[in-house]
Amino acid sequence: MNRRRWLAAAGATLGSAWLAACDRLNNDPRFTSMLQGGEGLTRRAQRLVTDRRALAREFSPSDISADFKANGTTRPQDEDYVALLANNFADYRLVVDGLVERPLELSMAAVRAQPSRTQITRHDCVEGWSSIGKWKGARLGPLLDRAGLKPGARYIVFHCADTLEQTLDGSGQYYESIDLIDAYHPQTILAYEMNDATLPVRYGAPLRLRVERQLGYKHAKYVMRIEAVDRLDQIGRGRGGFWPDRGYEWYAGI
Amino acid sequence: MGDKTRPARMLIRRHSLVTRITHWVNVLAVSLLLMSGLQIFNAHPALYWGQASTFADPWISMTKEEIGGEPRGITTIGSARFDTTGLFGWSGKEGMREQRGFPAWATVPSWRDLASGRRWHFFFAWLFVINGLVYLAWSLVGGHLRRDLLPTREQLKGRHILHEIVTHAQLRFPKGEAARTYNVIQKSTYLAMILLVLPIMVLTGLCMSPGFNATVPWLIDIFGGRQSARTIHFISAGLIVLFVLTHVALVIVSGFWNNMRSMVTGRYAIEVEEKSA
Numbered sequence: 342m343n344r345r346r347w348l349a350a351a352g353a354t355l356g357s358a359w360l361a362a363c364d365r366l367n368n369d370p371r372f373t374s375m376l377q378g379g380e381g382l383t384r385r386a387q388r389l390v391t392d393r394r395a396l397a398r399e400f401s402p403s404d405i406s407a408d409f410k411a412n413g414t415t416r417p418q419d420e421d422y423v424a425l426l427a428n429n430f431a432d433y434r435l436v437v438d439g440l441v442e443r444p445l446e447l448s449m450a451a452v453r454a455q456p457s458r459t460q461i462t463r464h465d466c467v468e469g470w471s472s473i474g475k476w477k478g479a480r481l482g483p484l485l486d487r488a489g490l491k492p493g494a495r496y497i498v499f500h501c502a503d504t505l506e507q508t509l510d511g512s513g514q515y516y517e518s519i520d521l522i523d524a525y526h527p528q529t530i531l532a533y534e535m536n537d538a539t540l541p542v543r544y545g546a547p548l549r550l551r552v553e554r555q556l557g558y559k560h561a562k563y564v565m566r567i568e569a570v571d572r573l574d575q576i577g578r579g580r581g582g583f584w585p586d587r588g589y590e591w592y593a594g595i
Numbered sequence: 596m597g598d599k600t601r602p603a604r605m606l607i608r609r610h611s612l613v614t615r616i617t618h619w620v621n622v623l624a625v626s627l628l629l630m631s632g633l634q635i636f637n638a639h640p641a642l643y644w645g646q647a648s649t650f651a652d653p654w655i656s657m658t659k660e661e662i663g664g665e666p667r668g669i670t671t672i673g674s675a676r677f678d679t680t681g682l683f684g685w686s687g688k689e690g691m692r693e694q695r696g697f698p699a700w701a702t703v704p705s706w707r708d709l710a711s712g713r714r715w716h717f718f719f720a721w722l723f724v725i726n727g728l729v730y731l732a733w734s735l736v737g738g739h740l741r742r743d744l745l746p747t748r749e750q751l752k753g754r755h756i757l758h759e760i761v762t763h764a765q766l767r768f769p770k771g772e773a774a775r776t777y778n779v780i781q782k783s784t785y786l787a788m789i790l791l792v793l794p795i796m797v798l799t800g801l802c803m804s805p806g807f808n809a810t811v812p813w814l815i816d817i818f819g820g821r822q823s824a825r826t827i828h829f830i831s832a833g834l835i836v837l838f839v840l841t842h843v844a845l846v847i848v849s850g851f852w853n854n855m856r857s858m859v860t861g862r863y864a865i866e867v868e869e870k871s872a
Contacts, residue, residue, distance in 0.1 A: 348847065360705055363630070367704040367711050379718035391810040391835050398812050406647045463646060463821065465805050467709065468639040470648040554809045573845025588710030595717065 348547040349554055384592040391594075393522045397553035400461040400473050405536060409464070414515065415543040417503035417563055420536045425502075430547040435531075439498070439568035442489030449533065449547055455479035455487075458530050466557040467589065476551050478532035482525040485569070490521075494569040497524045498576060499550055504565035505583055517561040517582040518573055518591075531565040533565060551553035602866040607775060609863030614739065616744070618682040618858055619728040627715055632832055633696070634712030638713065640684075640696030642829055646820035657684040659694040666692070711847040724797060731789070744776060744786055750779040768849045774865045784838070791836050799828035 391579040397544045417423070425433050430449055437445040447455075459477040485497065506513030523529055531548045533540050540546045545562025552559050561583070573579065578586035585591040610618075641653035653671070657679070660669045668684025671675045679684075687756035699705040703715050734740040747757065758779050762768075769778060777785070801807045802815045802824035818824040846854045857863035 348851075356700075359626075360703075361705045364705050367708075373711075376718040379721050380714070382721060383717055387804070387810070391806060395609075395809040397805065397809045398648070398815075404646065408648075408650050410648070420729075426805045451867040465803075465821065466639070467646075467713075469635065469803075469825060470639050470641075470643075470650070471646065473647045495813060516848065555805050556805060582709075582787065588714070589707075590713070595804040 343350055355373070358571070360490050364594060373410050380590050381595050387592075387594050395554075397528055400463065402461065402475070402595050403445060403592070404473045405475055406472040409474050409536075409544070410466070410470060411465060411477075411543040412557065414469075414503035414562065416507050417542075421503055422437055422502040424564060426542065426546075430564065433547055433566070435548060435569075436566040437477070437484065437488045438566070440491040440494040441485075441569050442491060445484075445488050451477075452531065452548065453533060454482045458527065459534075460528055460551070460553070461528070462528070462551070463551045464557055464560070467584075467593070468550055474577070475534075475536045476530065476532040477534035477537075478530035478548070478551060480527065481529045481531060481550075481567075482527070484567075486563075488569075493571040495571050496520055496569070496573055496581070498560040498568040498570055498573070499564045499580075500566040500568065501561050502565050512577050512586065513576075515561065515563070515583045516577055517550065517559055518570075518576075520561065523555065526552070554594055556595075558582070558589065559593045601615075603865045605867045606862040606864055608861055609857040611737075611739065613730065613733045613737075614863065615858055615861060617726050617733075620722065620726045622731075623724060624719045625839070627703060627719045628723060629832060629836065630701060631712045631715035631719070632828075634702040634704070634707075635709060635716060637702060637707060638709040642826045643822040644819065644826060645822055648822055657696040659685045666694075668731040694758065710773045711811065720779050720797075720800060727793060727797075744778050744782050744789075746782045750782070766848055772865075788835075788838055792838070796828065796831045796835070798819065799824045803828070829830050 363553050404458050415430045433449055434446040435449075435452055437447070456479065457477060459475065461473065463471050463473050465471050481497070496518045497520075499516060500519075501515035503515050504513050505515050519529070528551065530551045532545075533548055534543065535544050540549060545560075545564075547565045549562040550560050550564055570576070573581040573591075577583065580586045581591040584587075640658070641648075641650075641656035641722050643649055643653050654673060656671050658671075659666050666680075666685050667678055668680040668682065670679040670683045670738055671778050681692075682698060683696060685694055687695075687704070693707075695707060702712070705709050734744070756779055759778055763778075763780055769807075780798060798814060799818055801811075802818060802821060808815055808821070815821055815824055818827050853864050
């Protein structure tokens, strides 16, 4: 019995020391950057084995989820957005600028006149759940070609209408970014329809990005402006997106 | 000295350097994968079957409910409901309880932080996979798998297996020459872990990656869809926990220090009968 109690006590002591050590390491920036090394390895390994044009699985209409979950902002309170919504987005203009030859300002009618694609895909949230939905939208590739990317452009940034976190410096505005491989992927679209109806507000009206093959938080909702850039460190907190700025992977193919 | 002295003990070479190193790297990687995995699970503490989530009808879930004006942790499995306050769904020190799937002592970090949990998980997943590949390659080429882990024809006879199960249940362990090698229960358990559960863990883990899904679309079908894969990932983790608990318990009761020495230095003591005595 003595030995058993000794072992139990030793186990409990080791356990709590282990937990405390993990928590301390978690808050050590050097340790965090070591862990992030794994992230770069993951992205490179995936780019290595993945055909850059490989399509995400597409499903049949009977697979569509009746209970598609809406996360993040579901009703933007930002003044500009509220005004646009009140007018049913008649005054909405999608801005395409940055490192482009011909900056664009497109009405919803003009966006709908762009080459489009319809797809039934699975939306995988970083939290672990999945929902299947049907999306129709303007393909991003032809839209970028219309604006004409300048040679220096490396990333496409999506600036959104919604403030997800109230901050003093405005860094709580939602945004996301992807590289040109994903920007020109055939399934990357700016969706204006969901399940054969106009895209509802809680899912990102009037336009939301669909970048299949990446997790849900990359699929920026309420897209107002698309900016071509050569670097990401000048935008937001510099990590390429609202959630990447808060510790999540920029490359969310995992 | 007389007849009452203990039988002579002899140190034999039990574990190779590769086995010992990969074993302890595995201890580190699997513990952290488990704890960061529970952190990730806590972001959405519910599991489903099929491709997509059926939010109203998870097969397992951990939630908080107000019952009689008091918050309780409720775990559901199928249609069964359990009050798991303090453990699953609603846990923490009295007065500081919070809603969470698994409790703080089971997750890395201890507070709710999905982004950090994922960082730990993916880093140690790489370590686990590389370590596992080194072990497997060495075991195949070096003969460890065939020599030490594959049961012999003799061991696979029904009567022998029955005998092993009975003596195991009585916590009577082989002595002398029979202690030199793994017994049939050890061999089959280790093989099932190495060749079945751990690879399934890696494969279902890969199924969580939407990028990898597009690369190898058939893999996710083997497991019946993404949510099924998440479920199987969770169940396999449970099997690993079960294995580790049993393994550690048996290590303790079958001669803790001797076992520890053999996994650290490689030397294992067995009792030998002296023929000349």
